[in-house]
Amino acid sequence: MADLWRLSAVETARRIRSKELSAKEVITSSLQRLDAVNGRINAVVQEMPESALQAAEQIDQSIARGEDPGPLAGVPVTIKVNVDQAGYATTNGLSCRKT
16 A cells, blocks of 8 residues: 555554554655645644654564554654654744844
């Protein structure tokens, strides 16, 4: 299935836990979809593809070791830029340029 980003969160998590899909495959599909449409809709103002891919790799490694990474591990999400995240500016979607 090429459009993995279309799967529900429950289905995505189930397929990742069962090793039918890897978290990296799922996030790659989601990032490709984001790249294809975000220029028109501007829904995501701060993309973090490197962090997403790194997290996906960690989840895949955890599953390969037989560990339980959690019920929604590998399910792509977006977080509004008005929520504090370690290492990232909380911009509330506003431009940070000086006038």
